[in-house]
Amino acid sequence: MGLLDGLLGNASEVNLQELAEELRPIMGIQEELKLAYKVIRDLFVFTNKRLILIDKQGLTGKKTTYHSVPYKSITHFAVETTGHFDMDAELKIWISGQSEPLVKELKRGTDVVGIQKTIATFAL
Numbered sequence: 001m002g003l004l005d006g007l008l009g010n011a012s013e014v015n016l017q018e019l020a021e022e023l024r025p026i027m028g029i030q031e032e033l034k035l036a037y038k039v040i041r042d043l044f045v046f047t048n049k050r051l052i053l054i055d056k057q058g059l060t061g062k063k064t065t066y067h068s069v070p071y072k073s074i075t076h077f078a079v080e081t082t083g084h085f086d087m088d089a090e091l092k093i094w095i096s097g098q099s100e101p102l103v104k105e106l107k108r109g110t111d112v113v114g115i116q117k118t119i120a121t122f123a124l
Helices: 003-008 016-026 112-123
Strands: 033-039 042-047 050-057 063-070 074-080 088-095 102-107
Antiparallel strands (some): 042 050, 074 088
């Protein structure tokens, strides 16, 4: 990923071998990393069991939120692509037991199709 892409928020695939060491403490026994996208400092991590949304906060990024969504809990999802005047795309995931969707903003240039295809692969 180039520096400019990172600053603009474009998602790029992450090297799973490097990420595996960082996530080893939170992974289940038979859980495997399948694919990961990075948007600035945040990550969309797809395992064989769940989607992990990693939100790094603050200037240093030391404070981190790990939001785990088991694929079986995803009732439906939507991707809103960018338009001429709206530069950002949105990913919305509805989780069983929640009335409001989980919403993630995706910057122009993000592989929205790749993210949507990956969710479909694991959730359907």
